Amino acid sequence: MSVLVVVPARYASSRYPGKPLVPLRGATGISSTLIERSWRAAQAVQGVDRVVVATDDDRIATACTAFGAEVVMTSVECGNGTERCAEAHEKLGKGYDIVVNLQGDAPLTPAWFIEDLVSGLRAAPNAELATPVLRCDGETLNNLLADRKAGRVGGTTAVFGTDRHALYFSKEVIPFTSATYAEQADTPVFHHVGVYAYRADTLADYPSWDIGPLETLEGLEQLRFLENGRQVLCVEVQANGRQFWELNNPEDVPKIETMMKTMGLE
Numbered sequence: 044m045s046v047l048v049v050v051p052a053r054y055a056s057s058r059y060p061g062k063p064l065v066p067l068r069g070a071t072g073i074s075s076t077l078i079e080r081s082w083r084a085a086q087a088v089q090g091v092d093r094v095v096v097a098t099d100d101d102r103i104a105t106a107c108t109a110f111g112a113e114v115v116m117t118s119v120e121c122g123n124g125t126e127r128c129a130e131a132h133e134k135l136g137k138g139y140d141i142v143v144n145l146q147g148d149a150p151l152t153p154a155w156f157i158e159d160l161v162s163g164l165r166a167a168p169n170a171e172l173a174t175p176v177l178r179c180d181g182e183t184l185n186n187l188l189a190d191r192k193a194g195r196v197g198g199t200t201a202v203f204g205t206d207r208h209a210l211y212f213s214k215e216v217i218p219f220t221s222a223t224y225a226e227q228a229d230t231p232v233f234h235h236v237g238v239y240a241y242r243a244d245t246l247a248d249y250p251s252w253d254i255g256p257l258e259t260l261e262g263l264e265q266l267r268f269l270e271n272g273r274q275v276l277c278v279e280v281q282a283n284g285r286q287f288w289e290l291n292n293p294e295d296v297p298k299i300e301t302m303m304k305t306m307g308l309e
Contacts, residue, residue: 044140045092046161048085049115049131051124052078052107052147054100058196058292063103063147065290068300069309075110077290078103080150082112085143087154090161092139096147097131123264125239126250132243141165142246146237148290151302156236156280163278164240170208170276171245172268176201176233177280177287181224184232186288186298187216195292199263201235201277209275212263236280237289239265245273 052063059065063078075083078096085094096107099119107114115134121127128144141164143157156175164173179187179200190197200217202210211217212235224230241249245268255270257263268275286302288295302308 044165045138046090046141046143047132047135047139048088048091048094048143048145048157049128050078050081050085050094050096050112050145050147051117051121051127051131052081052096052098052100052103053121053127054098054103059290062290063098064106065296067150067290067296067303070304070307071309073309076106077150078107078147079110079112081145081147081152082107082110084150084152084154085145085157088143088157089154090158091143093135095131095135097127099127122254125241125246125264125267128241129246129250132246137243137247140243142241142243144239144241146289149237150290151285151287151299151308152236152238153283153285153287155283157238157240159280160238160240160278163276164242167276169274171273172239172241173276173278174201174209174239174265175236175280176203176277177236177282179230179232179234180226181228181230182226183234183287184216184224184230185226187232187234191216195294196262197291197295198289199235199237201233203233203277207277207279209265209269209277211269212261212265214261214263233277233279234287236287
């Protein structure tokens with residue numbers, strides 16, 4: 044099954060305008076933009092046939108071309124990354140069986156997250172798309188709770204059934220737990236990693252569906268699949284010592300830079 048990775052990026056983010064072009068300083072002190080680091084993360088994945096950046100902004104396109112990325116220009120009307128991936132796949136001739144959406148705000152995504160995700164989708168014929176989830180340790184859970192207490196929208200959490208099919212995704216921290224956990228202890232909360240692997244026909248259908256109330260309230264594109272009765276497979280991935288965080292707010296920049304320094308990432 045052929046695999047296309049699309050890195051969607053838009054300039055006009057409501058929470059952080061210009062986010063894809065924000066510089067991030069690595070362990071060596073060298074700065075690279077968020078979109079370049081996300082593209083590099085996609086390039087590191089094994090078993091992928093093609094990687095493209097999908098954007099509607101000339102500034103992002105120019106920056107991406109400069110560091111060697113293939114760019115697909117998409118409409119400003121795309122409401123989210125999934126719609127942008129659908130348009131990019133269509134513009135490329137719909138020639139791929141699986142389309143991976145590696146969102147442009149996830150530069151710390153390890154290659155094996157995506158490799159495990161694609162393998163999980165291939166092994167689950169009833170699933171129409173798959174997305175990775177990472178069990179939070181106490182430190183990550185406390186970071187998520189701190190964001191909410193401060194009124195910031197940080198990471199997304201996921202809950203799923205025994206069959207690993209998603210029940211819900213939320214920007215709140217779910218499920219609720221009153222317990223306290225040591226920094227390195229496992230918790231019952233799963234951090235949703237902002238990556239998706241879609242079957243091509245499901246992705247093509249997505250833009251035609253109405254935006255439902257849950258997607259409207261949460262601002263989470265994956266809820267449109269659940270609201271339309273589609274099966275979303277949650278694939279649990281392992282950190283293997285890697286720290287993971289997404290760049291959602293300006294306050295996340297120093298947090299991610301510290302993580303890169305700790306992990307020795309250039």
